[in-house]
Amino acid sequence: MFAKFDAHVHLDVRPEDDLRRMSLAGIRYALTLSHDPIPARTHDALLGHWEAVRAAAERADEYLIDARVGLGVHPRAIPERGTERALRALEERLSDLDAVGEIGLERATEREVEVFREQLDLAATEDVPVVVHTPRSRDPRVVARTLETIQDSDADPALVVVDHLNERFLNDVLERGLNAGISVQPGKATVEEAVEMVLNHREDADRILINSDASLAPSNVLAVAEVALELERRGFDDVEAVTRDNALQLF
Numbered sequence: 001m002f003a004k005f006d007a008h009v010h011l012d013v014r015p016e017d018d019l020r021r022m023s024l025a026g027i028r029y030a031l032t033l034s035h036d037p038i039p040a041r042t043h044d045a046l047l048g049h050w051e052a053v054r055a056a057a058e059r060a061d062e063y064l065i066d067a068r069v070g071l072g073v074h075p076r077a078i079p080e081r082g083t084e085r086a087l088r089a090l091e092e093r094l095s096d097l098d099a100v101g102e103i104g105l106e107r108a109t110e111r112e113v114e115v116f117r118e119q120l121d122l123a124a125t126e127d128v129p130v131v132v133h134t135p136r137s138r139d140p141r142v143v144a145r146t147l148e149t150i151q152d153s154d155a156d157p158a159l160v161v162v163d164h165l166n167e168r169f170l171n172d173v174l175e176r177g178l179n180a181g182i183s184v185q186p187g188k189a190t191v192e193e194a195v196e197m198v199l200n201h202r203e204d205a206d207r208i209l210i211n212s213d214a215s216l217a218p219s220n221v222l223a224v225a226e227v228a229l230e231l232e233r234r235g236f237d238d239v240e241a242v243t244r245d246n247a248l249q250l251f
């Protein structure tokens with residue numbers, strides 16, 4: 001059993017038993033990201049959340065999981081007060097981060113686009129990889145605006161992962177030279193759907209990353225291991241790429 005990398009998790013809201021289960025399943029790397037567990041009405045509330053994300057990464061080490069850290073302003077957690085202070089705080093932390101994320105658009109309001117674009121440009125100043133949220137609604141208008149904003153930013157497409165994709169949008173992301181994240185979570189993709197997407201795009205296996213998006217929502221922390229097993233059963237040659245190596249190279 002080879003070591004695996006869950007490329008998008010939120011360990012700050014998962015119980016410690018999940019870490020044990022992940023480690024037993026061979027998931028020995030993870031990228032834990034900031035998100036929207038509480039209403040981030042102020043700059044201080046957001047910074048408190050960032051500290052919780054860092055603490056969760058340290059806790060994972062006890063279970064032999066090398067957890068890397070991504071911080072950012074999620075589109076559903078843009079502070080009502082102090083957004084500019086939060087962005088400056090992110091800039092100050094860039095050199096210590098493995099990623100900026102998750103960031104992106106939820107409804108594609110002008111405020112969301114402004115905050116998203118500024119974070120993309122900040123990440124580009126130090127070549128920090130970026131993890132981009134797409135909404136559960138899979139609204140084509142929002143996804144299109146997301147891709148346009150990335151294209152118009154200073155971000156290097158090779159350092160950007162657009163996450164929570166389904167088959168409809170996978171080609172759009174890959175054709176732009178971006179990395180594609182497939183989240184195996186109820187309402188996003190099943191294990192079977194993720195496997196089919198990988199097999200249908202095997203020529204781009206070096207730019208696909210599997211993750212569980214384990215969060216407060218119903219989740220399966222063993223999703224990456226289950227996808228790896230099914231891909232092996234199907235005789236896929238690049239299992240380690242999509243379930244570990246691509247994420248290791250980025251983060």
